[in-house]
Amino acid sequence: MKPYALPDPEGHFGQFGGSFVSETLVHALDELKAAYEHYRNDPEFLREFHYELKHFVGRPSPVYHARRWSEKLGGAQIWFKREDLNHTGAHKINNCIGQILLARRMGKPRIIAETGAGQHGVASATVAARYGLECVVYMGSEDVRRQASNVYRMKLLGARVVPVESGSRTLKDALNEAMRDWVTNVENTFYIIGTVAGPHPYPMMVRDFQSVIGKECIEQMPLETGRQPDYVVASVGGGSNALGIFHPYIDHDNVRLVGVEAAGEGLETGRHAASLNAGQVGVLHGNRTYVMQDDNGQVIETHSISAGLDYPGVGPEHAWLKDSGRAVYQGITDAEALAAFHDCCRTEGIMPALESAHAIAQAVKMAPTLSKDTIILVNLSGRGDKDMHTVAEYSGITL
Numbered sequence: 001m002k003p004y005a006l007p008d009p010e011g012h013f014g015q016f017g018g019s020f021v022s023e024t025l026v027h028a029l030d031e032l033k034a035a036y037e038h039y040r041n042d043p044e045f046l047r048e049f050h051y052e053l054k055h056f057v058g059r060p061s062p063v064y065h066a067r068r069w070s071e072k073l074g075g076a077q078i079w080f081k082r083e084d085l086n087h088t089g090a091h092k093i094n095n096c097i098g099q100i101l102l103a104r105r106m107g108k109p110r111i112i113a114e115t116g117a118g119q120h121g122v123a124s125a126t127v128a129a130r131y132g133l134e135c136v137v138y139m140g141s142e143d144v145r146r147q148a149s150n151v152y153r154m155k156l157l158g159a160r161v162v163p164v165e166s167g168s169r170t171l172k173d174a175l176n177e178a179m180r181d182w183v184t185n186v187e188n189t190f191y192i193i194g195t196v197a198g199p200h201p202y203p204m205m206v207r208d209f210q211s212v213i214g215k216e217c218i219e220q221m222p223l224e225t226g227r228q229p230d231y232v233v234a235s236v237g238g239g240s241n242a243l244g245i246f247h248p249y250i251d252h253d254n255v256r257l258v259g260v261e262a263a264g265e266g267l268e269t270g271r272h273a274a275s276l277n278a279g280q281v282g283v284l285h286g287n288r289t290y291v292m293q294d295d296n297g298q299v300i301e302t303h304s305i306s307a308g309l310d311y312p313g314v315g316p317e318h319a320w321l322k323d324s325g326r327a328v329y330q331g332i333t334d335a336e337a338l339a340a341f342h343d344c345c346r347t348e349g350i351m352p353a354l355e356s357a358h359a360i361a362q363a364v365k366m367a368p369t370l371s372k373d374t375i376i377l378v379n380l381s382g383r384g385d386k387d388m389h390t391v392a393e394y395s396g397i398t399l
Contacts, residue, residue, distance in 0.1 A: 011200020118150025
């Protein structure tokens, strides 16, 4: 079976994916699967989804030629897909619109979400406010500290932010707490997962809602450049922005897909979050995938300068794309991402999110090694306002 035809009816991408959950969640997932199967091709649902993407989110987002930077590097032409221009400042809103429309049709008045960098939390709080639903967001206390501006944004939007003190106090732990909440309040609560991980149908559903990114690129790039790109590059934590741009390109065999993981302080140090480069196959948050774990199957604490990439697993479809050879996955360190962040600000006048800066850093590495007629399309998944304190801290500056 070709990768773009997956998952199978049980949510498997080869050996990856599936649904490994407690018995108390089986009914909730069955209910969600049935609702999504019903509405995913429903004309009225799709009409409302695309109306909201256009009039509330501001889609389509443009593709942009980083011309000055491309000239300075002296190789391939770098293009950005400008997801940073969406309402709320990132790709996360695409998926949240889709899931909130599903929650309303399922009669769920309460929304819960997990967040790392805060962008998914902001997007969830935004759509809950848009439709007048209660919203609770779980966030590791370490991420609450480094993403204080997004925490305040969520509160302004009416959400209750719950800091999580367990474990490494980051995204993994926030997801654990959100799962516990869902088990307890399953009858009235819809859980908006922000990435292409979790039990089936979440990896498929989030991918489908985010695929609007790649579908737009397939129409836009020939209009701007006369053809499709040679490379599509995107950062990968859980992996929703990457699959959003990758998936529509999977059956374009001449387009090479490059995922970029957080190599943190270096893959050799163990202080990173590169599960596809250095993890083992295991089960995390309801699906089988590559996981940062020890020989006893215990999850290892991860590190990244980017809160949104600081996660010990990855979406199962990425695991399948890696093993099938359809995509390759590289690692970019904190230092390389920071350098790309500063260069992007000063060369193109665009302040990228630190997550996006990892993808940009990979493109900057690649460009000088390629011919000038090569096209690299980077998913600039979000803007960097949220990362000002982190960048300043790493740069030794007090704000």
